[in-house]
Amino acid sequence: MTKIEKWTVLAILIIIALIPVYGSRFFVFLFTDILIFGLFALSLNLLLGYTGLVSFGHAAYFGIGAYTCALLIKKAGIDFMLSLLAAGLFGAVGALLIGFFCVRLTKIYFAMLTLAFSQIIWAIAFKWNALTGGDNGIMGIDFPPYLDSKVKFFYFVLVVFTTSLIILRTIVNSPFGRVLVAIRENPARTEFIGINVKRFQLLAFIISGFFASVSGGLFCMFNHSVFPSFCNWSMSAEVLIMALLGGIYNFFGPVIGAGLLLYLRMESTSFTAYWPLILGTILCLLLFFFPGGIAGFVQDRFQKWRAAK
Amino acid sequence: MSYDLPFITIQILTGLTNAMFIFLIASGLSVIFGVQGIINFAHGSFYMLGAYMTHQCVSLFIHSPHRFWAAVVLAPVVVALFGGLIERFLLRRLYGREELTQLLFTYALVLILGDVIRIFWGIEQFSVSRPPVLKGAVEIFGQFFPKYNIFILIMGPCVAFLFWFFMLRTRWGRMIRAAAQDRETLNALGVNVNRLFTVVFILGTWLAALGGALVAPATSIKPGMDIDVIITAFVVVVIGGLGSFWGTFLGSIIVGIVYSLGILVFPRLSIVFIYVIMILVLIIRPWGLLGRPLTLER
Numbered sequence: 354m355t356k357i358e359k360w361t362v363l364a365i366l367i368i369i370a371l372i373p374v375y376g377s378r379f380f381v382f383l384f385t386d387i388l389i390f391g392l393f394a395l396s397l398n399l400l401l402g403y404t405g406l407v408s409f410g411h412a413a414y415f416g417i418g419a420y421t422c423a424l425l426i427k428k429a430g431i432d433f434m435l436s437l438l439a440a441g442l443f444g445a446v447g448a449l450l451i452g453f454f455c456v457r458l459t460k461i462y463f464a465m466l467t468l469a470f471s472q473i474i475w476a477i478a479f480k481w482n483a484l485t486g487g488d489n490g491i492m493g494i495d496f497p498p499y500l501d502s503k504v505k506f507f508y509f510v511l512v513v514f515t516t517s518l519i520i521l522r523t524i525v526n527s528p529f530g531r532v533l534v535a536i537r538e539n540p541a542r543t544e545f546i547g548i549n550v551k552r553f554q555l556l557a558f559i560i561s562g563f564f565a566s567v568s569g570g571l572f573c574m575f576n577h578s579v580f581p582s583f584c585n586w587s588m589s590a591e592v593l594i595m596a597l598l599g600g601i602y603n604f605f606g607p608v609i610g611a612g613l614l615l616y617l618r619m620e621s622t623s624f625t626a627y628w629p630l631i632l633g634t635i636l637c638l639l640l641f642f643f644p645g646g647i648a649g650f651v652q653d654r655f656q657k658w659r660a661a662k
Numbered sequence: 663m664s665y666d667l668p669f670i671t672i673q674i675l676t677g678l679t680n681a682m683f684i685f686l687i688a689s690g691l692s693v694i695f696g697v698q699g700i701i702n703f704a705h706g707s708f709y710m711l712g713a714y715m716t717h718q719c720v721s722l723f724i725h726s727p728h729r730f731w732a733a734v735v736l737a738p739v740v741v742a743l744f745g746g747l748i749e750r751f752l753l754r755r756l757y758g759r760e761e762l763t764q765l766l767f768t769y770a771l772v773l774i775l776g777d778v779i780r781i782f783w784g785i786e787q788f789s790v791s792r793p794p795v796l797k798g799a800v801e802i803f804g805q806f807f808p809k810y811n812i813f814i815l816i817m818g819p820c821v822a823f824l825f826w827f828f829m830l831r832t833r834w835g836r837m838i839r840a841a842a843q844d845r846e847t848l849n850a851l852g853v854n855v856n857r858l859f860t861v862v863f864i865l866g867t868w869l870a871a872l873g874g875a876l877v878a879p880a881t882s883i884k885p886g887m888d889i890d891v892i893i894t895a896f897v898v899v900v901i902g903g904l905g906s907f908w909g910t911f912l913g914s915i916i917v918g919i920v921y922s923l924g925i926l927v928f929p930r931l932s933i934v935f936i937y938v939i940m941i942l943v944l945i946i947r948p949w950g951l952l953g954r955p956l957t958l959e960r
Contacts, residue, residue, distance in 0.1 A: 407762050454945050461701065461761060462948045465900055469940045472893065476937060480930045586893070590769055597766065627781070633773030640756065640767050 362605070370511060373504045383619055385507045387612045388514040389571045394595040394607030395521055396564035401593070402601030403525055404557045405537030406456075409464040409589055410471025413451070414444040414562040416478060416584025418569025423491045423579045424484070433497040437513075437570040444566020445559050447474075452558030456551045459540075471589060479581040490580035494573060510571055517564055522604060524560065533557055594632070598639055600646025609647050668803030673922050675802070679811040681918025682818025683877050687891055688898040688910045689825060690869030696905025697842045697862045700753075700764045704771035706892030707779075708867045712741050712874025713883045714779055717788045720878075730793040730879065738871035745867030749860050757859075772888065780885055790878040810879060817876065822911055825869075829907060838862055842905060897940045903953020912952060 369388075372380050393415055400406040418440040425436035451470045458466055478485045485491065500506045524530050532553055535543045544550050573579045582588065591614075599610025614632075621631050643650050691705045719733035726732065748771070756764050792810050799806040829835035840848045841858050849855045873891075881887070894917065902913030917936055924932030943950060 454941070458944065458948050461904075462944060465896075466941065466944045469897075469900075469937050469944060473934060473937045473941070476931075476934045480933070482930075587889075594766070597762075627777045629773040630777035630781075633770040633777070636766060636770035636773070637752075640763055640770070641752075644759070644763065 366511075366515060370508075373507060378503065381503055381507050383616065385503070385510050385575055387608075387615050388510045389568050389575060390592070390595060390611040390615060391608035392514050392517050392571070393565055393568035393592050394599070394611045395518070396561045396568065397592050398596045398601055398604075398607045399521065399525070399533075399557055399561045399564075401596055402603075402606070403530065403537060404533045404554055405540075406554060406557070407460075407464045407593075408455075408467045408558075408561075409593070410467035410469070410474075410586065411561075411565055411592055412584045412586065412588035413467075413471035413474040414448055414565035415569035415572070415588065415592070416471075416474055416579075416581075417447045417562075418444045418566030419573040419579045419583045420478060420485060420491075420569075421566070422570035422573045423494055426494055427491055433500070433574060437567060437574075440570035441563045441567040444569070445563040447566075448559045448562025449555070452555045452562070456554040456558060468586060468589070471584060471586060475581055475584045475586070478584055485579075485581070488581065490578055492578040494577045494579075496574070506574065510575070513567065513571060517567065521564065525604060529553070529556075594636055597646055598635070600648030600650070600652075602645065603648035603652060606646050606648035613647065668805045670923075670926075671803055672805045672807055673926060674919060675807055675811065675815070677919040677922030678915065679814050679880075679918075680922065681914040682814050683873055683880075684891075684894055684898055684918060685818055685911055685914035686821060686873035686876065687870050688895040688902075688914055689822070689907070690866035690873075691895050692899045692902070692905055692907065692910045693829075693838070693869075694863060694866040695899065697838055698859055699761070700768065701761075701896075702866070703765065703768040703892060704748075704775065705768075705866070705870050705895060706888035706890075707772050707775035708741055708745055708870040709874040709877075709891055710779060710883075710885075710888040711744070711775065712737055712871030713878045713887065714783055714788070714874075715740055715871070716875040716878040717783075717790050717883055720790050727794065730790065733790075733878075734872070734875045737875045738868050741871035741874075742864045742868035745871075746860055746864040749863035753863070754856065754859070772892075776885065776888060785885055788883040790883070792879040796879075808880075814876060814880070821869075821872070826907060834861065894936075897936055899950075900940050901943050901951060903950025906950060906953040909950050909952030913950070 369384055372384055376384075393411075396414075397408065397411045400408050400411075421440040421443040422433075422436045425431040425439055426433060431439070451467070455463055455466045455470070479487060481487070496502075496506060500509055525533070532543070532548055535548070536550055536553060540550050569583065572583070592611075595610040595614050596607040597610065598614060599608065599612075600606030614635075617631065617635070618628055621628050625631070639646070645653060687705065687709050690708075691702060694700055694702050694705070715737035716733045719736050720729045723729035723732050753764070753767060756767055796810045796813050799808045800812065801807075827835075829839060837848065837853055837858055838861075840853075841855055841862070845855050848858075898913035898917050899910055900913075901916060902909030902911070916939065920935050920939065921932050924935045928935075947953075
């Protein structure tokens with residue numbers, strides 16, 4: 354990471370951390386949402402941008418995390434932080450079981466198998482009324498006593514987000530992360546130099562599942578409830594769009610994408626009921642005019658500006 | 663509920679009727695994937711548009727006794743031409759880009775078309791009345807089965823046969839199959855592949871819209887029917903084999919039957935069965951039951 358980048362990220366994190374001081378309650382709410390989805394999008398991007406695997410069922414792990422957290426709190430009375438950790442581990446185990454089959458396939462078939470598995474998770478959440486509450490979901494999940502306000506919860510999310518950000522950043526910059534990029538660029542050649550591609554892909558899948566589940570657990574507490582729609586395929590599509598909007602070939606891109614999308618959605622709901630129309634139009638503009646996402650566009654401009662100087 | 667033979671027969675016939683609807687939609691999805699390599703999420707939206715257009719045409723010709731037939735002919739053509747415009751002016755610009763880009767474009771279409779339909783027709787439900795000839799039911803083993811479903815049971819294989827004939831016995835069909843195999847060589851042989859792609863997209867869209875038109879009298883036309891159908895069609899195409907014509911037919915029948923019989927045995931889990939079949943197929947034979955494995959990198 355260059356020095357400029359490091360200081361920019363630190364400055365942005367400090368600005369975000371100070372939101373409760375100068376910002377309204379609306380901004381605290383919005384940024385809690387953004388940090389949670391930012392983490393979700395980051396976890397997806399470990400597969401998408403770094404390993405070159407298009408997962409079309411990432412909502413499965415988000416859903417597993419949310420439901421694990423909700424069930425442990427509501428049915429077993431376990432503390433929120435422990436439940437959150439358990440949610441992450443459950444997600445990782447789920448990702449191990451599902452990923453074991455998925456990494457055997459490539460490209461479009463990989464995407465479809467991830468989609469099929471996530472639809473099963475969704476069907477379980479939707480149909481197993483006794484456990485998951487079916488269509489009604491699970492409601493009334495309250496803040497634990499030590500996080501009894503929206504501001505406290507915001508700081509908790511910020512801490513989890515920053516920790517995850519550092520861990521993920523370390524992972525992608527480690528030799529392991531470099532191997533993932535090599536796999537993205539050319540799986541066959543990576544295999545030839547003696548790397549077990551499938552095993553690395555599976556590991557990336559598990560790590561990604563872990564963080565997606567953690568974000569799901571946070572979202573369950575943020576919402577005070579869980580619903581089957583958390584693991585529906587439209588959720589998978591939404592997080593995919595977030596990552597692409599921000600730019601998948603930049604580490605922070607997905608967070609920017611999550612931020613922009615959630616902000617636009619909140620703004621748009623105040624004047625129109627046609628959010629999908631707006632989202633679709635944004636997506637079209639993105640695909641036709643900014644294929645590298647926002648971060649890709651900015652990076653490109655920055656490099657051109659530098660070259661010109 | 664009794665599980666006697668007549669009841670099961672009716673249930674299987676209902677499953678087959680659904681299979682025919684699914685087939686109409688899935689076959690279009692399959693041919694577009696087979697030739698253009700695009701997973702067209704918007705396919706369900708064209709189906710929904712077909713149903714709404716049918717409703718619109720029926721209310722336009724409200725005084726004619728043949729209004730339903732007029733709508734079934736007219737609505738899919740209008741939707742297909744609309745699909746052709748989208749392919750020609752938008753989708754074409756994305757060829758050569760990553761698969762994900764094309765896939766997300768069709769997803770953007772789902773979002774946009776879903777809302778455009780909401781803007782035009784609102785969120786109320788519509789129903790189209792059956793044509794007079796096909797009203798009522800016939801008795802099979804003492805159970806009643808709607809005449810309209812019998813019509814669909816005949817229509818499905820007819821369309822399948824015509825489609826098969828078109829693909830295997832006509833010049834256009836031959837070119838389409840050639841484009842699925844190797845579009846560059848076909849281009850070098852002097853065939854306008856771009857135009858061919860537009861034709862394939864129009865054909866696929868027409869099949870989806872025809873499915874929408876024919877389903878209109880059998881269901882209520884409402885927002886969200888696009889999402890319901892696209893996932894099912896997708897599962898069918900994967901089970902049968904992406905791009906495989908008879909595979910799609912087989913996949914439709916499997917899904918239709920499993921769904922209608924599954925509901926009897928495990929009412930809550932019948933939807934899970936279908937996904938389980940899809941997963942098993944993907945794990946054991948990723949190219950589908952009747953598809954061929956992709957050996958050449960394209």
